[in-house]
Amino acid sequence: MMVARVGAWGISVIQEMGRMLLFVLSSFAWLTRPPLRFVQIVKQLHFIGYKSTFVVVLTAGFTGMVLALQGYYTLRKFGSEGLLGSAVALSMIRDLGPVLAALMVTARAGSAMTAEIGIMRITEQIDALDTMAINPLQYLIAPKLVAGLIGVPLLVAIFDVVGIYGGYLVGVELLGGNGGAYWNSIASAVEWKDVYGGILKSISFGLIVSWICCYKGFFTRHSAEGLGTATTEAVVLSSVLILVWDYFLTSVLL
């Protein structure tokens, strides 16, 4: 009995993963067919990217400031305050920037995407698209996936820059560290492979957020409770996958 239950659970998990994979592959396949939904992509970029800028800047600023605060007191114990810039910048560019920016996009835009698509499912707006011979994956989903792939890396770039300046504000302006040493340590410690690694992470996180959130919304069950569950699952699953994928990518990139 127990074995049967575990087996049934395993099969359902594999089926779900198969559905998710087909969902994203079909959406990208539809992207290659005309018409190109350029206006839709720009609209989604505005929603996922531009409208997330404020929260990303706010988070980045305070993350950089806390990093500098903690880093300064730790490095001072070893007389290495001059390395503060590299500590802040490497943490930001290699890991914290992509992860925290993607988590903020999940919380702000990802949950809204799931809710929007879920409501369209419940109120039969997605069925209406189908009846008009307009593929919902092409019209609704593909532009969101593209916007996630473009928007999240741009937000991560902003996050990194603001975070480094936040670190400068605390480490140099507030705690009296050496400004020249701060920037110089960044220039000498940060390599192109750190930047590439950050970009690669941010692109994959952008895909994870838009993929999971769109999928959960698209297959929402037809009830208010179903919509609530879908939104929660989208945020939790996206966040967990971001952290898990971050670990694997980091171990490969190091």
Add this chain to the structure above:
Amino acid sequence: MIKLVGVEKTLGGQRVLQGVDFDIPAGKLTTIIGRSGEGKSVLLKHMIGLLQPDRGQVWVGDKEISRMRGKALNEVRKRFAMLFQGAALFDSLTVFENVAFPLREKLRMKGAEVSRRVDEKLEQVGLAGMGHKYPAELSGGMKKRAGLARALVMEPEIILFDEPTTGLDPLMAKSIHDLIVAMHQRFKFTAVMVSHEIPEIFGISDWVAMLRKGKIALMAPAAEFVKTTDPEIHEFISVSGPVSLKEAAG
């Protein structure tokens, strides 16, 4: 025009359709009635390929659509329009944009021609001057009218109506029925309607079909349907009051 042969469907472990056979006549208004939960909307969704049967065939003209996907199915769907229970208007678009949506998306139509056709349809359904409003600003009846305008704008051969008067007061329901009849007489499309509005639907339908226990229990011209000797169907159609028929029905 639309023919279902032995259509079976199980949803959520429940056998909803258990071998539906029927033939929708072209150019007529056919109404499907039945108790709540019998699968009338499920049946309607099979006709346009929103659901695929587990067994059986769905024919639209000379095309069998039950296993169709992608482009082939979209070609068939171009012949259809559907008015959903809640109108299914896109809530991020205005009424004008909703009605213009299929013209812009499917016909790549632009500018003045779109405005002309949308304004014409909005006027026909009694929503002239309301194009700038969003669906959230409309009453239930106005949403249905806007949904009807969107359904009509592509001048389809077949329109499916999924409980078009649900949630409306009797006067508003009557006005929607009158509008459907007027549009049907004017544009001569094939209409299939799912409705609970008994006995009103006998006054507007050419044909009536009753879905019972997953099968079509009776399908007949409205005038003959009301003469049924089946006690269960008789009780079902007469419980809400006397039936009056459409003029020159059948």
